[in-house]
Amino acid sequence: MKMEVLLLILLFRMSLQLQCDKTEITAHVGGEFILACQYDSSRYLYSKKYWCRGDSRNTCQILVHSEEIKRNTQRSHIIERIGRRALFVRVTNLRLDDADVYWVGIDKIYADIMTSVKVVITEVPVSKPALWPLSSLEDRPTCDGKPVTVRCGCAKGTGVQYAWYQAHTHREPFLLHSSSDLYLHCRTVEKKSDYYCVASNDMSSLESDVLSVQVLLSAGDSCIYVVNIQGQPFYDCMDRMSTTTVTAPPVTSCQAPTEFHPESHNQSLLTNDTQTxxxxxxxxxxxxxxxxxxxxxxxxxxxxxxxxxxxxxxxxxxxxxxxxx
CATH class of the missing domain: 1.20.5 (Single alpha-helices involved in coiled-coils or other helix-helix interfaces)
Known part of the structure; x- marks a missing residue:
């Protein structure tokens, strides 16, 4: 019983001799953290201070200490402010495997003064994914039936995974594939389809804006279709429609015939009213x-x-x- 009391008193005195502002730190991959500690400069001003990793204070591995300045060129740094009786530990370029228990220690005969801190590393949450074509839509490659690749990407996020879905009105979205790129071609697009990308990691998941594909003419490898991406230039293929020879009624207005340019109910009514x-x-x-x-x-x-x-x-x-x- 007496030994336990003596141990508690010893630990309490040590805590007064070395105190840090945090006992647990949460940071994200690629970031950094700074741990500030106060110590008794009247007794330990010239003692060695160190940053140690490991569950046990007796077996932890010293990563950097104050007497070996050259090791401060690594990701872990110890900075002393003598006038402020302060000690700062800075760790940069954090990785997921940096999560562990660490110790700030002051070298002392018989028993070092040490205090522990738990470090938790998380992924960076994803930002809303953006969509952009790898080839310019202003050149209207789809009017000549050429393929177009659309890429999905996030400005922020670590360990991001991408997946493309095809949206349906009356049923659940259909997973196309897990990739950042969507390949569009006459053989793969439907008459009218909406697609979107999902970016996710362990922290969050966000959807992109909708990408709309509309087929104006289904003719195998020579089809005519339009890709609409928010923020990208608007274009159509009506001039291409008027000069394309197909076994179908001629185009007589700015709207394509129903056989190869299906529109919504309101657009069909507008076309009929215009012709009437x-x-x-x-x-x-x-x-x-x-x-x-x-x-x-x-x-x-x-x-x-x-x-x-x-x-x-x-x-x-x-x-x-x-x-x-």
Whole structure:
């Protein structure tokens, strides 16, 4: 019993001689941490201080100490501020395997003064993944049926894993493959599909914006399709549609035929309404029909008015001639 009490008293006195601001540190991969400790400079100002790794104070491995400055060029550093009676331990470029129990120690005859700290290392949470094509969409390669590769990537995150999904309206999303790249080609795209990427690690998981693919013409390796990515230039392939020879009805408006350019219900209604009222909104020359009617009506009215004036003038001259006679 007396031995236990003496041990507790000894540990208490040691804690007063060396105190650190943390007993547990949580940091992420690639980051760093700084541990600040105060000690009794009146007794241990010139004693060796060290940073030690291991579960036991008796068997831990010294990584760096104050008397061997050249070892401070590694990831672990000991910095003394004599005027402030302070000792700082700094560890940089952290890795997952740095998680462990560490000790700050002061060399002392018979028994070193030591205090422990637990270090926990976590992954960096992922940021929202961005999508970008590896070839420029402004060149409209899809209008000629060429393949396009879209890449998914995060600005932040460690140990990130990527997966591509195809979205469905009435059922669960379908996992395409676990990769950062999505390869689009005539043989792989459907008539209208939405895709998105998921970036994840042990800390978090986030989805990208939706990537939309719309097939305008299904013709094997010579198909025509459009890829829409938020933040990328908008383009279409309508001029390509109008010059492509296929066994299908000709394109008569800015919307593609239903056979090879399926749209949503609202877009179909808009197309039909445009075709139905085409004759009422514009003439064959491109001038509004109502303007043509107004112009021809004014011309006819002016002509009739002039005819009436001329006729009345002639009749008046005849009446005046008769009166003179």
């Amino acid at each position: 009222h085409l004759i009422f909104s514009r003439s064959w020359t491109g001038v509004p029909f109502w303007y043509m009617l107004l112009r021809w009506g004014a011309l006819i009215f002016l002509t009739m008015f002039l005819c009436i004036v001329v006729k009345c003038t002639k009749q008046r001259h005849k009446n005046m001639s008769r009166r003179r006679r």
